[in-house]
Amino acid sequence: MTLTPDPAHPAGSVARGRPLLEVRDLRTYFHVMDGVVRAVDGISFSIRAGETLGLVGESGCGKSVTSLSIMRLHDMPPAEIPTGEILFEGRDLLALSEDEMRQVRGNDIAMIFQEPMTSLNPVFTVGDQIAEAVMLHQGLSKKAAWEKAVESLKAVGINNPERRVKQYPHEMSGGMRQRVMIAMALSCDPKLLIADEPTTALDVTIQAQILELIREVQDRTGAALLLITHDLGVVAETVHDIVVMYAGRIVEQGGVNEVLLAPKHPYTEGLLASIPSKGKRGERLNVIRGTVPNPFNMPPGCNFAPRCPYAFEPCTEHDPRIEEADPPDVACWLYTAAPGISTPPRVRPRLDLIEAVR
């Protein structure tokens, strides 16, 4: 992932050609009875082929809306994407017709949803559901598609795939259904895999199996991975780069080690400090005071200011934008000169310090 074309960016891997997916200033609004919810409010990020990016944040921060926007799965209206570009291999997905988009969906970009229970159709066998996509996108015959379905079930480690392919989703356990979802997503060899909370509904030992599987298929197929999750532990061991969202905005981004070991944004810092762990036994856990702002009534200035322990004058008036930061790794007036304040109160943590600790 690189942020914007900025060679100086610390997280940026060496430039390797054009990004596979580039999201530019995406905004997704929902028009509802009480007004407009700006679920995603101007975010930009990109993924290169074969790379992994984690999109993290708490419920309601807009991470899932982002993934559904990329796949164009929102109903419009009530959803609206007033500005923004989603460039996939240079083509703007938002400008495609529905027919063209259908060719991309499932074929070039595939998605693994959170709920393996509700994302599979209960009245079709899993074989039918995998074969459907293959027949549609690759023009295979029914028989060939069925064989492909068996093959892809085998590839995700399902025992006895010839029997399983004829089963219905309810005959399988949660972990098994998630494997079927992954098999379905991989059946057309996508270039980008979007996994939206792929392990949230699963037990921890099954989660370990599924994460291992995702890593393995990603290695094998070379697909890029956009992992959406609220679990910082899952992110820490699955992706290289990370984007932290809060209230529809990106507040921090960078390499996973930097962000998790030396968080800059007060939100990221607070989030990491509130995770219970062994070292914190007997201490009070850190608490981010208050709650996420009401989407109809976003605070002026920085969205996080009302909850931020460091908030100072510019925070309640001026809105920090990550694109305007240099390097664009954090959206916070602690690190960027705010209007009227020439020296930001904090300096960015030195990279060599992080290296030394690692």
Added chain:
Amino acid sequence: MTLETGAGATPAAPKAAAAAGAATAAVPLVEIEGLVKYYPIVGGFLRRHIGDVKAVDGVSFEVRRGEVFGLVGESGCGKSTLGKTLIQLQPPTAGQASLDGVPIFGKRGKELKKLRRRMQIIFQDPVGSLNPRMPISDIIGEGLLAQADAENHWGDRKIRDKRVADYLQAVGLRREYSRRYPHEFSGGQRQRIGIARALALDPDFVVCDEPVSALDVSIQSQILNLLLDLRREFNLTYLFIAHNLSVVQYISDRVGVMYLGKLVELSEVEELYLHPRHPYSVALLSAVPDADPRIRKKRLVLKGDVPSPAAPPSGCRFHTRCWLREQLGNPENCSTIDPDFRDIGGGHLVACHWAEKVPTSVVASAVPTAEETPVAAPPAAGPPTAPQDAAGRPTEGSTTSGA
């Protein structure tokens, strides 16, 4: 720390004073002996009994006065069934349990009611466990009304309402909130209401059934802090049921690990997390992803899924997925003899024939001890603590939808 309501309300003061200092002694408050809970499976035209789901199958342990006993395990292992059976929300199939020496099971009517006041439960789902048509005052007051007697005067609306407000304040909500309805609150606030409801009856023993698993991590930490504060304030004993191993590690004094209806390991928390001795516990701990990218665990990925509790495997229930059994060349007793739940020293109980054979090298790489020193995020090591109210409890934001 008492409730500073300004109206002299100290609902728990007498008990807290009486029991002060008793928390350290290892006196059992709750004793469970051979608890069994089967759910019958019926089938066929005549709805005949054709089998049982063996949700809890012979579990014995004690919860000491003043401690937090953590119960972990994956979904379907029977941990919630155990909690619900223990506080008599459903009758057990077999077994005994006692609270402070008083038998829990087999009680009816007045006797049972008296017992209920002393043991309460906090549920997982903060949405589903609050009646949407009741104002908070009725949700919390319902239990008080049911338990009203000549001594506590909870039958009197005024006294009851005051107590409701006291407890709302105790859990960090505003006294005025008692008139509102559940939909007006966020998830974290609803969980606080559930806690107030459980504590208003002044129980000794509280079963916390996945109290934070539906919450975001920043809200989760608020509730965990609150539960620990309230334990001190009201001198409570918790049975803390959760699937999140980090949460259990943070909050518990002793921990039991369940697998398919049985306890497989029980020990002090430090001992269990540093030196797990059951192959299932080792695998479970190795599977927890850590937010510290420096920690590289050698994962023991278990094969397959948990077998059905309707037909648990013979012998040791874990033998079908056990990595240790495989390493030892599939010894026969694993699949034939159900291992005893035995003490391997210092009160560390393990149900495994081969617990001594768990290689220390495997444990060390599966459960690496993280460096305790957190990386200082310059310039500050951590965010300053959130503002706190007079009782030293962080005030919760008052952003309430529909307020």
